[in-house]
Amino acid sequence: MIATLRDTCRQLLRDGKVDVVIGYGQDPVGQAFSLSDSTQAKCLGNDRDGPVFPVFIQRPEDVEQLVWNDRCHANLTVYLKRPEIRALGRPAIVVKGCDQRALVVLEKESQLDRSQIYVIGMACDGMCRPKCETCDVHEPRGADVIIGKSASNMTAISADQRYATINAFLARSSSERLAYWRQELARCVKCYACRQVCPMCYCPRCIVDKNRPQVISTSATLKGNFAWHITRAFHLAARCVGCEECTRVCPMGIDLRLLNLSLAQAAEENFAFRAGDDPQAEPVVGSYALQDKESFIQ
């Protein structure tokens, strides 16, 4: 699979079809260090080979830097919004099935011109993340090329399976849930890693950075943290594709996945809509119907 990926990228760069390949690379650390118990599982990050990270390949001879393994967690589509990456020219981008869904939303929201991006879809049997357990896109859709073949069972995942985690959470009483969020969000340090890794957080100036006047408190207090996470959740309603990057990168281990799942469930139950699923579907936020039962829309 890795050979095909490298060959494909080498050819794309050689032929001048793209100027840069956004893919995954890895530094061999090569030093002996003791693995603590919790990191012995093959799925955890602090591993023998060093972390996998995004690379930007501009020359055909550099494609050897590309890797593909079960630690290719990052959703690289986030880079399509960044000016320093746009400046590199026409991109090819390596995506997993879950990442590809972000491209659908971004295109629908006029954030990218799909014809100017070469999408390399990687068949993926999971990255050992919670989202992988209910994955139904082991082979990305809408890619220009698919590399590899998934060995995973491609039978449909039911909504019940998809939302089992959030349903279990919602089964708790509202006071228990509030207590949970008070405890979890109290830890937030407002590093905004959740925002920065999110392909859907592409506002040139985030509402928390608007300070004339300051609408959302910048303090990492319980009040300020609730304000931030609730605002972010609302902005992602029916837009979040569930790549769970925000959850993966939170240094304080806050399970933001619960908020995302709740939003996704609301969109699916009320509007039969899953963000990034169907390129033809009109987005829930960003479209309207005159028959809407709410009068404000008319």
Place this chain on the structure above:
Amino acid sequence: MSNVFSFATLRGLVDKWITEGRHVAGPRLVNDRLLYGWLESAGQLTLDGETRPRNSIKEFLFPRHEKLYGYKLGRKRVELTEVAPLEDEQIVIAARPCDAALGPILDHVFNWDYADATYNRRRELTTIVTLACQSFDAQCFCTSVGSGPDDPRGSDVMLHALDEGILEIRCLTEKGRRLFAGQTEPSDLKSDVNGGPEISFDLDKVGEFLESGFEDSQWPELARRCLGCGACAYTCPTCHCFDIVDEGAGGQGERARNWDACQFGMFTLHAAGHNPRSQQAQRQRQRIYHKFRIYPQKFGTLLCTGCGNCTRNCPVGLGVRPLLSAISRKTQPNDES
């Protein structure tokens, strides 16, 4: 000859301190993740598992949010209310050496042109009990910045885990001695000397590069994958930038200081709209320069303890070790552009 005591004694002491009303912080598991936090009981204290917590003990000396004073706008004047002086003693237990070192490092900047009263008061009130490291992960690089797994800098007490629930204890300051007086016993057991992680980069080469490498054409490439969050700065023991904010409504509120980070685009944005660090690469360069050139030139000490949290917490695996490893592989700055 050494002095030892048991884990059980330590846990008993922690519970006693908490009961006495002292604030005790230490590593605890939160959602399977090791994080420093205030302990409600000794049972939460976690001495094994991950190499080090994903945050730092900075929080206990320099909180992420701190009220400076309250204000109330009157018709003709502003009424200010002072914050009650800090009085409660606090103990940080099982800090890693790369965390404990932050005190002697940050004392410089918090007492340079202005003596920061709340920082200094917290330092006085805090006793740091360090646990020497026995394991390292791929991100640890203390040995590359002149430190090591049992570096005593900033510690009041150094603990070494021996076999079978026994800890060797070395009290390094009077504060530390007071805390453990009468709790330890002499022994022949001695901790093994531990070399620490392999050296990741040559600090001299890094210094040479930084001397003339400010305009090096490779910064954009080195920093390209940075997404501009503050995970590195906020989990770093030594990053100490802050912002002053007024928060309130109806003519009253508080002035507070909040952590801030040089990786944010807003950090250097001028009111007029100009941003001297408009590119992410300039912000990464700033972080490295501040830690490895500006701070050492000004205060004679690196602004880095080699804890590796910047990389451990970086969504895209950047941070000091990968950047400086790449820099030290270069022989000299590349000025062609």
